Amino acid sequence: MSxxxxxxxxxxxxxxxxxxQSDEGASPVTNGAEAVVAALKNAGVEHLFGxxxxxxxxxxxxxHAKQEQLRHVTMAHEQGAAHAADAYGQLTxxxxxxxxxxxxxxxxxxTGLADADMDSDPxxxxxGQVPTDLVGHDAFQETDTVGxxxxxxxxxxxxxxxETVGDMVGxxxxxxxxxxxxxxxxxxxxxxxxxxxxxxxxSPTTPEYHDIPETAAASAVENAVRALSNxxxxxxxxxxxxxxxxxxxxxxxxxxEHRIPVVTTMPGIGSFPEDHELALEWAGMHGTxxxxxxxxxxxxxxxIGTRFDDRLTGGIETFAPEAEIIHVDIxxxxxxxNVHADYPLIGDAxxxxxxxxxxxxxxxxxxxxxxxxxxxxxxxxMTYATPEDEPLKPQFVVEAMDExxxxxxxxxxxxxxxxxxxxxxxxxxxxxxxxxSHGLGTMGYGLPAAIGAKVAAPDRDVVCxxxxxxxxxxxxxxxxxxxxxxxxxxxxxxxxxxGMVRQWQxxxxxxxxxxxxxxxxxxxxxxxxxxxxxxxxxxxxxxxxDTLEAARAYDGPSxxxxxxxxxxxxxxxxxxxxxxxxxxxxxxxx
Numbered sequence: 001m002s003x004x005x006x007x008x009x010x011x012x013x014x015x016x017x018x019x020x021q022s023d024e025g026a027s028p029v030t031n032g033a034e035a036v037v038a039a040l041k042n043a044g045v046e047h048l049f050g051x052x053x054x055x056x057x058x059x060x061x062x063x064h065a066k067q068e069q070l071r072h073v074t075m076a077h078e079q080g081a082a083h084a085a086d087a088y089g090q091l092t093x094x095x096x097x098x099x100x101x102x103x104x105x106x107x108x109x110x111t112g113l114a115d116a117d118m119d120s121d122p123x124x125x126x127x128g129q130v131p132t133d134l135v136g137h138d139a140f141q142e143t144d145t146v147g148x149x150x151x152x153x154x155x156x157x158x159x160x161x162x163e164t165v166g167d168m169v170g171x172x173x174x175x176x177x178x179x180x181x182x183x184x185x186x187x188x189x190x191x192x193x194x195x196x197x198x199x200x201x202x203s204p205t206t207p208e209y210h211d212i213p214e215t216a217a218a219s220a221v222e223n224a225v226r227a228l229s230n231x232x233x234x235x236x237x238x239x240x241x242x243x244x245x246x247x248x249x250x251x252x253x254x255x256x257e258h259r260i261p262v263v264t265t266m267p268g269i270g271s272f273p274e275d276h277e278l279a280l281e282w283a284g285m286h287g288t289x290x291x292x293x294x295x296x297x298x299x300x301x302x303x304i305g306t307r308f309d310d311r312l313t314g315g316i317e318t319f320a321p322e323a324e325i326i327h328v329d330i331x332x333x334x335x336x337x338n339v340h341a342d343y344p345l346i347g348d349a350x351x352x353x354x355x356x357x358x359x360x361x362x363x364x365x366x367x368x369x370x371x372x373x374x375x376x377x378x379x380x381x382m383t384y385a386t387p388e389d390e391p392l393k394p395q396f397v398v399e400a401m402d403e404x405x406x407x408x409x410x411x412x413x414x415x416x417x418x419x420x421x422x423x424x425x426x427x428x429x430x431x432x433x434x435x436x437s438h439g440l441g442t443m444g445y446g447l448p449a450a451i452g453a454k455v456a457a458p459d460r461d462v463v464c465x466x467x468x469x470x471x472x473x474x475x476x477x478x479x480x481x482x483x484x485x486x487x488x489x490x491x492x493x494x495x496x497x498x499g500m501v502r503q504w505q506x507x508x509x510x511x512x513x514x515x516x517x518x519x520x521x522x523x524x525x526x527x528x529x530x531x532x533x534x535x536x537x538x539x540x541x542x543x544x545x546d547t548l549e550a551a552r553a554y555d556g557p558s559x560x561x562x563x564x565x566x567x568x569x570x571x572x573x574x575x576x577x578x579x580x581x582x583x584x585x586x587x588x589x590x
Contacts, residue, residue, distance in 0.1 A: 031196055044094065057190075078098070083442070088455060092456050113125060115439075124169075125153075145185070166201025178210065224343040233366065238271040239264070258364065284314075301325050302356075329346065395425045409433060412450045412453055412464045419467075443473050448477045450486075488557050494562060495566040528557075
């Protein structure tokens, strides 16, 4: 990310801050580890996800006395801890905290940090490290954690002094949250966390050098509004930044008042209600045909909080070819990085939408355009067949669960075909109801994310859609859900294959299915029971509603092993780098 920092604070810098801002009445500290815990408490942290180990043990020891204020969820694997913290951060808006020991503990976090970095999710990682005098000597469980994680963090730090470590953790926490969110990391050598200090960390603040834009320049807003008002085929593209910027309400009000159709990116799912007449749902490789047609034919595209990744755009040269682009983003480095912005608006999504609202006096004359969008919705409906002589269709399972659950249900997924079906056939009407891995595409994300989501929102339904291949990567986290008594429902869309790989092999590699099909998969219902969860199996349409309802009603984690048609594929589909307007509805169109 553009505002990446890798730093070692000097004693003079941080000590001065501590003297100037130390909090009255704060609990005393005696060592660096207690300072770390005090910094987390100052920041308002309530939950942590991690795995114990030698180098991080002093911090865990300091947590022992704070268990009532800081609830630690012991995960089965460090990658699971990072994904759980990621989902927790998305739902709360505050950085999720993950912890690991040095060496393999820290490297196991890295996939989760890379995932959070790609999706701009607020996470802070605390990693143990060998004592300072052993760093660089290949000590037991030593890894250059700062070096390893530098490319996949917004900022990372190597703690060098017990006096300053608490303030360092506080700064890392605020950096993870402020501006464009992202993961940060503090590497904690054991001699630093064991080191004596009575320096109480201050309330966390962002450093002076971290300048966060709030509103766009007035002249730029006026120019953008003029272009949008004059458009005859206007379109809003709502990205994940709308949700992270807590701007969904402003977006909805603006779009509805000015009657502008809305397409979302995949990370932006839920930022605009999909049951609204202006909604065209999400665009891109597996987006709806009508969303992709609208993007391909609009004459003015108001894009908010999106980085225009390749899964959205297809070929850049064919993306919104007729449109002037208004790009709103809090990160200036994203402007014109992938798609040229004719009207760049740098600032916080909610504030910039408010500026647009205040400056826009009239809605675009776009009656014919709205009619055209409706025509595309009728021409390319999201439907599927359910022949009696074929196995269960996954789309049916997704829709059936949607019908059984409240609108604020949180859906998490792994990565693969199941992810796309869950995005396509569930109707999302609220923000923060869709939690998935987008930019990095991390298989196994769904189950630990469901754990983090349930901890963050214990009163909401949490449903995890996973694939058999994806679930096998992190299924050990089911033990955590059982141990913690988390009421989550996992639905395995089981096609006994790494389905998306198999689909691509069929389409682009002459059906050479190398290493994509399983000769054998475990019985996930029985496996769930072995973990202490409730297991269900479903193969027939008529059994789906009752089975899903029973799984949802079970007070604790449940797993539904849904055997689906192994030949079912995800459509629409735009070939990688292709033209969004030339989406395929079947394999023979690719």
